[in-house]
Structures are given as C-alpha cells and as structure tokens.
Amino acid sequence: MAGTHDGDPQQPELLRVCRIGRAQGLKGEVTVQSFTDEPDYRYEAGSRLFTRDGATVYTVARSRTFKGRWILLFEGVSNREGAEALAGTELYGQADDPEAMAEEGLWYPKDLIRLEARLASTATPGRPDGAVLGTVVDVDAAPAQALLKIRLSDAFATPESRTALVPFVERIVPTVNLAERYLTIDPPGGLIPGLEPADR
Numbered sequence: 001m002a003g004t005h006d007g008d009p010q011q012p013e014l015l016r017v018c019r020i021g022r023a024q025g026l027k028g029e030v031t032v033q034s035f036t037d038e039p040d041y042r043y044e045a046g047s048r049l050f051t052r053d054g055a056t057v058y059t060v061a062r063s064r065t066f067k068g069r070w071i072l073l074f075e076g077v078s079n080r081e082g083a084e085a086l087a088g089t090e091l092y093g094q095a096d097d098p099e100a101m102a103e104e105g106l107w108y109p110k111d112l113i114r115l116e117a118r119l120a121s122t123a124t125p126g127r128p129d130g131a132v133l134g135t136v137v138d139v140d141a142a143p144a145q146a147l148l149k150i151r152l153s154d155a156f157a158t159p160e161s162r163t164a165l166v167p168f169v170e171r172i173v174p175t176v177n178l179a180e181r182y183l184t185i186d187p188p189g190g191l192i193p194g195l196e197p198a199d200r
Contacts, residue, residue, distance in 0.1 A: 014094060017042050019032065020089045021087065023087070029083060046060065115176070117136055134152040150166055
C-alpha cells in the first residue's frame, strides 16, 4: 500500500515501493527505505522496479534483510561506486490487477479513498439499512493496524468530532464494493461519535 504514479495514462500504473539509501559494503548492495507492505514479493530476485517516469528499469538480483532493513542488489550494479550513484532514487512497481486483489481481500489505499461508508444492515436496527456514515478521506496503512479515516455525515458528526478512525478489519468492515464505490461498517460501541448506544 503506497503512493501512486501520475504519469502518462497509457503507461502501466506504478506504485511507490522504496527509496534507495546508502551503499552497503563494496559489492553494489544498497539499503532501501521501504514503502510497501509486500516486500517479499516486491524485492524477490527478478522483480522489476521503475523510476517514477517508468523510463529506467532496475531488476533485483538478490535481496536480504539485516536488523529489520532491506538490502538489495540490482543487476548491473557491482561495486560501491555504482551503489552510491543510486542514493535517493525512488523506485516504483507495477500495480497488481484490482480484480485479482479483491478476490484475495486486498486493496490499495488509493482505491478506498472517496468510497462512501455505509452502516452494515445488521449494525443498527433503529436506522434504515445502509445509512450513510460518511466518506473515506484517508487511509493510515500502518503495519500493525490499517485505519480508515471517515469524514462523518451530518447525521453522525458531533460538535466535538466530524471524523472517525475505523480499524480496517473484516469484522468491522465486512464489505468493500469498488464497482459501486462503497464499503460497509459494523462499528463497535463508541467508535462512531454520533452513533448512540440506543441505536445499537
């Protein structure tokens, strides 16, 4: 889950994967600051990473971790001087097919932003099914727990809070429908400021 590439619409969509840091040793390896939540896939040998404009391709020759940091070696880079020349370069990977990801219950943050957030039909017996909670305006894709930031509709906002943070887990967010641009939320008590206990 990472930033998007906004280049030529005819080019494959690219997602930011990492930024190259310092050279590691003398044989061309580099450390990277990683922005992806699928490093084993993105950094496996043979993976192709691109500069932001897609014009330059870097192929991973091998990868490893050391003290929680990823270290990569790219094909064609065989010494420290070559590794140092790459410092600061941001690399991007091709986005996966959204339909295949949805079948596995996976989404990119950009796909969730601007989705309408509706109450799950079983969440609030006192309200109509599908009552609109608000709109997803941001996604915090932290490794421990992804959170959806919901800008609440007037029916659920309070003077103290017009937003809510919702853990992005299946029991709380049971449905994501990208085709119809909505997701459903079955919130525990206290998660949505304007959802009174009586409504539960």
